[in-house]
Amino acid sequence: MKLKLPRAKKRLEIICDEVCELASDDDVVTDVGTDHGYLPIMLSEKIKSKLIATDISKSSLEKAIVLSNKHNTEVDCRVGDGLKIAPETTIASICGIGGTEIAKILSDINYHGKAVLQPVPTDKDLRQFLLDNNYHIKKDYVILNENKFYFIFVIDGKDCKNRYSQKDKFFGKTNLKNMSEDFILYLKSEVNRLKFLENFDITKMSEKSKEELKEKIKYYNVAKNILKKGK
Ligand SMILES: C[S@@+](CC[C@H](N)C(=O)[O-])C[C@H]1O[C@@H](n2cnc3c(N)ncnc32)[C@H](O)[C@@H]1O
Structure with missing residues (x-):
């Protein structure tokens, strides 16, 4: 059956x-x-x-x-x-x-x-x-x-x-190696999800939240860069 x-x-x-x-x-x-x-x-x-x-x-x-x-x-x-x-x-x-x-x-x-x-x-x-x-x-x-x-x-x-760079930790090593169609779509959706960070005012945030946000901004910028230039 x-x-x-x-x-x-x-x-x-x-x-x-x-x-x-x-x-x-x-x-x-x-x-x-x-x-x-x-x-x-x-x-x-x-x-x-x-x-x-x-x-x-x-x-x-x-x-x-x-x-x-x-x-x-x-x-x-x-x-x-x-x-x-x-x-x-x-x-x-x-x-x-x-x-x-x-x-x-x-x-x-x-x-x-x-x-x-x-x-x-x-x-x-x-x-x-x-x-x-x-x-x-x-x-x-x-x-x-x-x-x-x-x-x-x-x-x-x-x-x-394992040898994992910061980029590998953000996005997965096999993704960066293979640059599959699904991974490109994932990056696009992540960039879209985090677009609000472009104009975000961090001055009023606590130090802890600022650190977390800085990490997120780094992640966002790496994602944008991969989409622009490839791995
Ligand atoms: C969303 S279903 C996933 C079903 C299937 N593995 C899949 O990927 O389609 C999650 C299942 O994991 C079971 N589950 C959650 N924690 C578990 C654990 N510690 N040990 C065994 N089963 C667990 C739940 O009871 C539920 O049936």
Whole structure:
């Protein structure tokens, strides 16, 4: 039976491709926060690795169990928090969850394996956490799907010193390397969102807010410059 995906399926298809690229037959792939369980079913059609699906919400996991049974897929479904209930994981997909929550899930078991991560709504906190904790960021890029931007991180283990410039930290290293169409659209939307900074009066702000704003202005100017001159 063909799996019916939601309308915004490009995101799931890209995440699925990234997991497949990492996976071999003896890997254990865990989809944390699986909800409907689309990803493990998509994966079961492409790879032979053992598949686990977890969710902290029993009712969400029930949707995954129903879908997996309907598709006759062997997915080991478990209710619980993060990766604590799947310590045998060698590849984790943690998608559609807040960046600080993803960071907590990785920290909780001091996860050292591979991962595909897609934080919501923003990339900044998670990127900083991954850099601070020496996760090897193999890919770090944005995609546009149905008018929404999503950030994808591919992690290839831990204990690595990433070389990230300030620009890479602002926008993601893979984005700057590949200058994809979706990244250009993201930059345009960021410049548009922060255009108000051009005429902003910072004199009446507190010192702390001034510092934050200066960082934002720097970010805005770098984004404008990339659009003007390229990377
Ligand atoms: C917005 S859905 C994302 C579903 C799917 N991963 C995707 O990307 O389309 C987030 C899911 O993560 C689950 N979740 C949130 N925190 C979790 C945690 N610490 N451990 C396991 N599941 C979690 C929620 O219950 C919810 O079902």
